[in-house]
Amino acid sequence: MPPPRITSHSPPSESSSASLVERLKAHDPEAWLRFTVIYGPLVLGWSRRAGLQENDAADVVQETFQAVAVRVGDFRRDRPDDSFRGWLWTITRSKLHDHFRRRGQQPEATGGSAAHQQLEELPQRPPADRDGHQEIAAVTRRALAIIQTDFQETTWRAFWRTAIDDQRATAVAAELGLSVAAVYMAKSRVLVRLRQELDEAFE
Numbered sequence: 001m002p003p004p005r006i007t008s009h010s011p012p013s014e015s016s017s018a019s020l021v022e023r024l025k026a027h028d029p030e031a032w033l034r035f036t037v038i039y040g041p042l043v044l045g046w047s048r049r050a051g052l053q054e055n056d057a058a059d060v061v062q063e064t065f066q067a068v069a070v071r072v073g074d075f076r077r078d079r080p081d082d083s084f085r086g087w088l089w090t091i092t093r094s095k096l097h098d099h100f101r102r103r104g105q106q107p108e109a110t111g112g113s114a115a116h117q118q119l120e121e122l123p124q125r126p127p128a129d130r131d132g133h134q135e136i137a138a139v140t141r142r143a144l145a146i147i148q149t150d151f152q153e154t155t156w157r158a159f160w161r162t163a164i165d166d167q168r169a170t171a172v173a174a175e176l177g178l179s180v181a182a183v184y185m186a187k188s189r190v191l192v193r194l195r196q197e198l199d200e201a202f203e
Helices: 020-025 029-049 054-074 084-104 113-121 130-150 153-164 169-176 180-197
Strands: none
Touching: 020 029, 020 054, 029 054, 029 084, 029 130, 054 084, 130 180, 153 169, 153 180, 169 180
């Protein structure tokens, strides 16, 4: 079953060539809205996994996004394993450090050694195990829900039937009244757009 649509104020377009990060660097309001929808739950989940209560986790999300707004122009992919998700974790981790340091300055009952231990347990990189794969899948689903509005219905159905439902291109072509080449092209267009939206962070 396809993910729910997320309404976009922009008209459908299949020709956008700028990645989400590039649009963030250009201070595109629509890009910031998409960034919030795609990555907000991810940062919130990281903060909750670090032991924060809901209100504190929400504060860390806000502080992280404020830092992203200031520092997004510094994001680079200099090494093969560099990713936007990893860069975002580095910022989130820094804000979690700030939070735990503030707690460590409070009386022992509300911080102290417990806060110091949580601070020391924060990993250098985002999860790469089963939880990491689940996070990636969730981010991808949110991105797909957003970019669906960028495509014509037939293009989207051809992509979904082949890439998600794992149907043969010949069967999808017959179902939709398209050529097999058109089905492959539709799938390719959506996948290219997805990589742009995630800035190739999950390849």
